[in-house]
Amino acid sequence: MELFENIDRQDTPYDIFYTPSVNSPKHWHYYSEILYIKSGRIKLICNDYSFILEKGDICYIYPLQLHEITRADNDTGEPVDYAVIKFDIHTISIPEAYVQKMYDYFVTRGSDQDYCLIVKNAEEISDSVISCVSEYNSRDLLHTFKMQSDIFGILIYIARMCDKVLPEKEHKQNEVSLSFYRILEYIDMHSSEKLEIADLAAKCHLSYSHFARLFRDNYGRSCKEYINYIRLHKADELLMHTDYDISYIAAQTGFFDSSHFIRAYKAWKGKTPKQQRFIYNR
Secondary structure (H helix, E strand, C coil), X not given: CCCECCCCXXXXXXXXXXXXXCCEEEEECCCEEEEEEEECEEEEEECCEEEEEECCCEEEECCCCCEEEEECCCCCCCCCEEEEEEECCCCCCCCHHHHHHHHHHHCCCCCCCCCEEEECCCHHHHHHHHHHHHHHHHCCCCHHHHHHHHHHHHHHHHHHHHCCCCCCCCCCHHHCCHHHHCHHHHHHHCCCCCXXXXXXXXXXXXXXXXXXXXXXXXXXXXXXXXXXXXXXXXHHHHHHHCCCCXXXXXXXXXXXXXXXXXXXXXXXXXXXXHHHHHHHHC
Protein backbone atom coordinates (compact mmCIF):
# COMPACT_ATOMS: atom_id res chain seq x y z
CA MET A 1 0.00 0.00 0.00
CA GLU A 2 1.52 3.31 -1.08
CA LEU A 3 0.55 6.73 0.27
CA PHE A 4 2.80 8.56 -2.16
CA GLU A 5 1.18 10.38 -5.09
CA ASN A 6 3.44 11.20 -8.02
CA ILE A 7 3.65 13.86 -10.69
CA ASP A 8 6.15 13.10 -13.46
CA ARG A 9 8.96 15.61 -12.94
CA GLN A 10 10.03 15.54 -16.58
CA ASP A 11 6.73 15.58 -18.47
CA THR A 12 4.02 16.92 -16.19
CA PRO A 13 5.20 19.07 -13.30
CA TYR A 14 1.57 20.26 -12.95
CA ASP A 15 -1.84 18.70 -12.35
CA ILE A 16 -4.66 21.28 -12.31
CA PHE A 17 -8.40 20.63 -12.28
CA TYR A 18 -11.80 21.23 -10.66
CA THR A 19 -13.33 18.45 -8.60
CA PRO A 20 -16.42 17.78 -6.44
CA SER A 21 -14.62 14.98 -4.57
CA VAL A 22 -15.01 14.70 -0.81
CA ASN A 23 -13.24 11.35 -0.68
CA SER A 24 -9.51 11.76 -1.17
CA PRO A 25 -7.83 9.11 1.04
CA LYS A 26 -4.61 9.72 2.99
CA HIS A 27 -1.67 10.47 0.72
CA TRP A 28 1.37 12.69 0.44
CA HIS A 29 3.55 14.02 -2.37
CA TYR A 30 6.78 15.94 -2.82
CA TYR A 31 5.02 18.69 -4.77
CA SER A 32 2.92 21.60 -3.46
CA GLU A 33 -0.88 21.74 -3.60
CA ILE A 34 -3.31 24.66 -3.61
CA LEU A 35 -7.05 24.25 -2.99
CA TYR A 36 -9.57 26.98 -3.81
CA ILE A 37 -13.20 26.38 -2.80
CA LYS A 38 -15.69 27.56 -5.45
CA SER A 39 -18.74 26.21 -3.63
CA GLY A 40 -19.68 24.01 -0.69
CA ARG A 41 -17.48 22.96 2.23
CA ILE A 42 -14.80 20.28 2.69
CA LYS A 43 -12.77 18.96 5.61
CA LEU A 44 -9.00 18.85 5.12
CA ILE A 45 -7.17 16.54 7.53
CA CYS A 46 -3.44 17.21 7.48
CA ASN A 47 -1.14 15.21 9.78
CA ASP A 48 -4.13 14.51 12.07
CA TYR A 49 -5.19 18.17 12.31
CA SER A 50 -8.58 19.12 10.81
CA PHE A 51 -9.47 22.28 8.89
CA ILE A 52 -12.84 23.27 7.41
CA LEU A 53 -12.55 25.03 4.05
CA GLU A 54 -15.60 26.94 2.78
CA LYS A 55 -16.60 28.85 -0.34
CA GLY A 56 -13.95 31.49 -1.14
CA ASP A 57 -11.22 29.96 1.04
CA ILE A 58 -7.80 29.14 -0.37
CA CYS A 59 -5.31 26.71 1.16
CA TYR A 60 -1.66 25.93 0.42
CA ILE A 61 -0.48 22.46 1.53
CA TYR A 62 3.28 22.09 2.05
CA PRO A 63 5.13 19.32 0.24
CA LEU A 64 5.51 16.01 2.10
CA GLN A 65 2.51 16.42 4.43
CA LEU A 66 0.19 13.44 4.88
CA HIS A 67 -3.34 14.64 4.17
CA GLU A 68 -6.84 13.65 3.09
CA ILE A 69 -10.11 15.34 2.13
CA THR A 70 -13.50 14.28 3.46
CA ARG A 71 -17.02 15.66 3.73
CA ALA A 72 -17.30 18.57 6.14
CA ASP A 73 -19.22 18.16 9.38
CA ASN A 74 -22.64 19.88 9.36
CA ASP A 75 -22.69 19.83 5.57
CA THR A 76 -24.97 22.60 4.25
CA GLY A 77 -25.97 20.55 1.22
CA GLU A 78 -24.48 23.04 -1.25
CA PRO A 79 -22.71 21.16 -4.08
CA VAL A 80 -18.96 20.91 -3.53
CA ASP A 81 -16.66 22.23 -6.24
CA TYR A 82 -13.07 23.30 -5.78
CA ALA A 83 -9.93 23.91 -7.79
CA VAL A 84 -6.81 21.83 -7.22
CA ILE A 85 -3.45 23.19 -8.36
CA LYS A 86 -0.57 20.75 -7.92
CA PHE A 87 2.89 21.88 -8.93
CA ASP A 88 6.53 21.07 -8.29
CA ILE A 89 8.09 24.11 -6.65
CA HIS A 90 11.54 22.78 -7.53
CA THR A 91 10.91 23.03 -11.27
CA ILE A 92 9.00 26.31 -11.64
CA SER A 93 11.23 29.17 -12.68
CA ILE A 94 11.76 31.13 -9.46
CA PRO A 95 14.15 34.09 -9.98
CA GLU A 96 17.39 33.40 -8.14
CA ALA A 97 17.00 36.43 -5.88
CA TYR A 98 13.73 34.99 -4.51
CA VAL A 99 14.57 31.28 -4.19
CA GLN A 100 15.45 31.46 -0.49
CA LYS A 101 12.37 33.51 0.40
CA MET A 102 10.07 31.20 -1.57
CA TYR A 103 11.53 28.14 0.18
CA ASP A 104 11.18 29.83 3.56
CA TYR A 105 7.49 30.48 2.92
CA PHE A 106 6.41 27.47 0.87
CA VAL A 107 8.72 24.57 1.75
CA THR A 108 9.93 25.13 5.31
CA ARG A 109 7.29 24.79 7.99
CA GLY A 110 7.33 27.41 10.73
CA SER A 111 6.35 25.03 13.56
CA ASP A 112 5.31 21.46 14.30
CA GLN A 113 1.65 22.44 13.74
CA ASP A 114 2.33 24.43 10.56
CA TYR A 115 0.96 22.00 7.94
CA CYS A 116 -0.77 24.39 5.57
CA LEU A 117 -1.47 28.07 4.95
CA ILE A 118 -5.14 29.09 4.83
CA VAL A 119 -6.67 32.39 3.74
CA LYS A 120 -10.38 32.76 4.48
CA ASN A 121 -12.68 34.72 2.15
CA ALA A 122 -10.07 34.96 -0.61
CA GLU A 123 -12.48 35.68 -3.47
CA GLU A 124 -10.20 38.43 -4.82
CA ILE A 125 -7.72 35.78 -5.98
CA SER A 126 -10.40 33.75 -7.80
CA ASP A 127 -9.56 35.24 -11.22
CA SER A 128 -5.98 33.95 -10.97
CA VAL A 129 -7.24 30.49 -10.01
CA ILE A 130 -9.75 30.42 -12.88
CA SER A 131 -7.05 31.58 -15.32
CA CYS A 132 -4.62 28.91 -14.10
CA VAL A 133 -7.13 26.09 -14.62
CA SER A 134 -8.19 27.49 -17.99
CA GLU A 135 -4.60 27.75 -19.26
CA TYR A 136 -3.83 24.20 -18.15
CA ASN A 137 -6.85 22.87 -20.05
CA SER A 138 -6.43 25.03 -23.16
CA ARG A 139 -2.74 24.31 -23.86
CA ASP A 140 -2.68 27.58 -25.81
CA LEU A 141 0.55 29.23 -26.92
CA LEU A 142 2.81 29.94 -23.89
CA HIS A 143 0.23 28.42 -21.55
CA THR A 144 2.93 27.11 -19.17
CA PHE A 145 4.39 30.58 -18.82
CA LYS A 146 0.93 32.00 -18.06
CA MET A 147 0.21 29.20 -15.56
CA GLN A 148 3.46 29.94 -13.75
CA SER A 149 2.54 33.61 -13.67
CA ASP A 150 -0.85 32.77 -12.14
CA ILE A 151 0.74 30.44 -9.57
CA PHE A 152 3.27 33.09 -8.55
CA GLY A 153 0.43 35.59 -8.13
CA ILE A 154 -1.49 33.14 -5.94
CA LEU A 155 1.58 32.36 -3.82
CA ILE A 156 2.38 36.05 -3.35
CA TYR A 157 -1.22 36.65 -2.27
CA ILE A 158 -1.09 33.78 0.26
CA ALA A 159 2.27 34.92 1.65
CA ARG A 160 1.03 38.48 2.13
CA MET A 161 -2.30 37.49 3.66
CA CYS A 162 -0.90 34.83 6.00
CA ASP A 163 2.02 36.93 7.24
CA LYS A 164 3.88 33.75 8.19
CA VAL A 165 6.45 34.10 10.97
CA LEU A 166 9.67 32.63 9.60
CA PRO A 167 11.78 30.63 12.04
CA GLU A 168 15.35 31.67 12.74
CA LYS A 169 17.68 29.05 11.32
CA GLU A 170 21.43 28.84 11.47
CA HIS A 171 21.46 26.76 8.28
CA LYS A 172 19.37 27.89 5.34
CA GLN A 173 17.14 25.75 3.16
CA ASN A 174 19.64 25.62 0.30
CA GLU A 175 21.58 23.01 2.30
CA VAL A 176 18.87 20.53 1.33
CA SER A 177 19.40 18.80 -1.99
CA LEU A 178 16.60 17.36 -4.11
CA SER A 179 17.77 13.88 -3.09
CA PHE A 180 16.89 14.80 0.49
CA TYR A 181 13.36 15.80 -0.53
CA ARG A 182 12.91 12.53 -2.40
CA ILE A 183 13.92 10.42 0.63
CA LEU A 184 10.31 10.44 1.85
CA GLU A 185 9.25 8.86 -1.42
CA TYR A 186 11.80 6.11 -0.72
CA ILE A 187 10.54 5.68 2.85
CA ASP A 188 6.96 5.33 1.64
CA MET A 189 7.87 2.73 -0.96
CA HIS A 190 10.07 0.71 1.45
CA SER A 191 8.31 1.25 4.77
CA SER A 192 7.53 -2.46 5.10
CA GLU A 193 11.26 -3.23 5.04
CA LYS A 194 13.96 -2.69 7.65
CA LEU A 195 15.08 0.94 7.35
CA GLU A 196 18.28 2.22 8.95
CA ILE A 197 18.70 5.97 9.38
CA ALA A 198 22.39 5.72 8.50
CA ASP A 199 21.51 4.07 5.17
CA LEU A 200 18.96 6.78 4.37
CA ALA A 201 21.54 9.46 5.18
CA ALA A 202 24.02 7.79 2.85
CA LYS A 203 21.47 7.85 0.01
CA CYS A 204 21.39 11.65 0.43
CA HIS A 205 25.21 11.85 0.62
CA LEU A 206 24.95 13.26 4.15
CA SER A 207 26.41 12.25 7.48
CA TYR A 208 24.07 10.64 10.01
CA SER A 209 24.04 13.70 12.28
CA HIS A 210 23.58 16.18 9.42
CA PHE A 211 20.75 14.12 7.92
CA ALA A 212 19.03 13.73 11.31
CA ARG A 213 19.21 17.47 12.02
CA LEU A 214 17.95 18.47 8.57
CA PHE A 215 15.12 15.95 8.76
CA ARG A 216 13.86 17.29 12.09
CA ASP A 217 14.33 20.92 10.99
CA ASN A 218 12.31 20.40 7.80
CA TYR A 219 9.64 17.90 8.84
CA GLY A 220 9.12 18.66 12.53
CA ARG A 221 9.92 15.14 13.75
CA SER A 222 12.80 12.67 13.69
CA CYS A 223 13.22 10.33 10.76
CA LYS A 224 12.51 7.36 13.05
CA GLU A 225 9.28 8.99 14.21
CA TYR A 226 8.29 9.67 10.61
CA ILE A 227 8.89 6.06 9.53
CA ASN A 228 6.75 4.89 12.44
CA TYR A 229 4.07 7.43 11.48
CA ILE A 230 3.89 6.15 7.89
CA ARG A 231 3.77 2.52 9.04
CA LEU A 232 0.94 3.26 11.47
CA HIS A 233 -1.13 5.01 8.80
CA LYS A 234 -0.68 2.11 6.38
CA ALA A 235 -1.62 -0.34 9.12
CA ASP A 236 -4.68 1.77 9.95
CA GLU A 237 -5.83 1.61 6.31
CA LEU A 238 -5.54 -2.20 6.40
CA LEU A 239 -7.49 -2.35 9.66
CA MET A 240 -10.25 -0.24 8.12
CA HIS A 241 -10.52 -1.87 4.69
CA THR A 242 -9.41 -5.53 5.11
CA ASP A 243 -9.98 -8.55 7.34
CA TYR A 244 -6.27 -9.38 7.64
CA ASP A 245 -5.26 -10.51 11.11
CA ILE A 246 -3.11 -8.33 13.36
CA SER A 247 0.07 -10.40 12.88
CA TYR A 248 -0.19 -10.19 9.10
CA ILE A 249 -0.77 -6.41 9.18
CA ALA A 250 2.21 -5.97 11.50
CA ALA A 251 4.45 -7.93 9.13
CA GLN A 252 3.18 -6.17 6.02
CA THR A 253 3.73 -2.68 7.39
CA GLY A 254 7.24 -3.09 8.81
CA PHE A 255 6.74 -3.73 12.53
CA PHE A 256 8.96 -6.26 14.32
CA ASP A 257 5.99 -8.35 15.45
CA SER A 258 2.37 -8.01 16.51
CA SER A 259 3.33 -6.94 20.06
CA HIS A 260 5.44 -4.08 18.70
CA PHE A 261 2.60 -3.04 16.39
CA ILE A 262 -0.03 -3.16 19.16
CA ARG A 263 2.11 -1.02 21.51
CA ALA A 264 2.86 1.56 18.83
CA TYR A 265 -0.76 1.71 17.64
CA LYS A 266 -2.16 2.11 21.16
CA ALA A 267 0.33 4.90 21.90
CA TRP A 268 -0.87 6.64 18.70
CA LYS A 269 -4.64 6.07 18.83
CA GLY A 270 -5.24 5.33 22.51
CA LYS A 271 -6.86 2.04 21.46
CA THR A 272 -5.55 -1.36 20.42
CA PRO A 273 -5.80 -2.31 16.73
CA LYS A 274 -8.55 -4.81 17.60
CA GLN A 275 -10.57 -2.15 19.44
CA GLN A 276 -10.16 0.31 16.55
CA ARG A 277 -11.18 -2.28 13.96
CA PHE A 278 -14.35 -2.92 15.95
CA ILE A 279 -15.13 0.82 15.76
CA TYR A 280 -14.47 0.87 12.00
CA ASN A 281 -16.80 -2.10 11.45
CA ARG A 282 -19.74 -0.80 13.47
